[in-house]
Amino acid sequence: MDTPAPGRRRGRSLTHLVLRLAAAAGLAIDAAVHARLADQYDAVGDSLSQGTLFRLESAAASLAALLLLLWRHRTGDLFAWAVAASGLGALMLYRYVDVGAIGPLPNMYEPVWFTDKTLAAWAEGVATAALTVLLLDRRRRRPRPRS
Numbered sequence: 521m522d523t524p525a526p527g528r529r530r531g532r533s534l535t536h537l538v539l540r541l542a543a544a545a546g547l548a549i550d551a552a553v554h555a556r557l558a559d560q561y562d563a564v565g566d567s568l569s570q571g572t573l574f575r576l577e578s579a580a581a582s583l584a585a586l587l588l589l590l591w592r593h594r595t596g597d598l599f600a601w602a603v604a605a606s607g608l609g610a611l612m613l614y615r616y617v618d619v620g621a622i623g624p625l626p627n628m629y630e631p632v633w634f635t636d637k638t639l640a641a642w643a644e645g646v647a648t649a650a651l652t653v654l655l656l657d658r659r660r661r662r663p664r665p666r667s
Contacts, residue, residue, distance in 0.1 A: 532657075535657075536654060536657070539650040539651070539653055539654045540588050540589070540592070540650075540654065542646055542647070542650040543585075543588055543600060543604070543646070543647040543650040543651045543654070544585040544588040544589050544600075544647075545585075545643075545646075545647075546604065546642075546643040546644060546645075546646040546647030546648075546650070547581045547582075547584045547585040547588070547600060547603065547604060547643070547647050548581070548582070548585045549639060549640070549643035550577070550578075550581040550603075550604070550607055550640055550643045550644050550647065551577075551578045551579075551581035551582040551585065552578075553636050553639055553640040553643070554574040554575070554577045554578040554581065554640065555574070555575065555578040556636070557574055557636055558571045558572075558574035558575045558578065559571060561573075561574055564626050564627075564628065565621075565624075565625075565626030566624075566626070567624050568624040568625065568626065569626065570626050570628050573625070573626075573628075577603075577607055580603045581603055581604075581607065583599075583603075584596070584599055584600035584603040584604070585600070587599060587600060588600050594655070597651060597654060597655055598655065600647070600651055601647075601648065601651040601652065601655060604644050604647035604648040604651060605644075605648045607640070607644045608641060608644035608645055608648055610628075611637065611640060611641055611644065612641070614628040614629055614630060615630065615631060615632075615633070615637070616631070617629070618631075
């Protein structure tokens, strides 16, 4: 089995570190924005308010950032990717489509861009992109079974 040269391994490690830090920073920004905005959205919704959903997003993004920095395991990376990608997907969906209320989820349609929404979108996008590269690179590196 071929072992990568030490310099190449070091370069890959540095790249992974940069990707991991970029994703963690994006998730931390996402968590901060959602935590800061949560109380402004408490009135949106009946059984489950949009403010509560913002708090859940903030908690999930915080946990994902910590997992990226402290655990460094594929499962944590997948969780972080799911948090970032679903946050970005929800943000874009409710920005451009009036979905209406779905079960306990309130109608979160908000067809405007403002500073915090733009910041959250960029942060989630950076995190999603960095984690996608990290996860795809890991899949390629898996050792192949010997025949």
